[in-house]
Amino acid sequence: MDASNFVRTCRQTVVWEQKTGRDANGLPSYAAPVTFAPPTGGRRVFKTVRRSNGMGGVDFIQGSYIWLMAVPAIGLEDRLYLQGDTVFPPILFIEKYPNANGVYFYVKCTMGSATG
Secondary structure (H helix, E strand, C coil): CCHHHHHHCCCECEEEECEEEECCCCCEEECCCEEECCCCCEEEEEEEEEEECCCCCEEEEEEEEEEECCCCCCCCCCEEEECCCCCCCCEEEEEEEECCCCCEEEEEEEECCCCC
């Protein structure tokens, strides 16, 4: 699939909340949500990995990826989710991808447990 076809599949609204600090109880506080609607929106894809747990059983590990067709300064402690989500999995890894001219044009975030 070429890049123009991939961009057309990114029709979900992504919400980013940048971490601004911690409150008196040590809980994180966040800036006002910034929404990215198509064409700068994104998409989420779930991934389930099945592996043996060494005791004759099988463990299922579920995570997800969120692609964002913009390049904000996302940090590992920020929140990134789709509009309407009620569970906010942690960001585990952030990848930024350049086009042929070296200009970054999208971000892929690997998220933790997709089920909370």
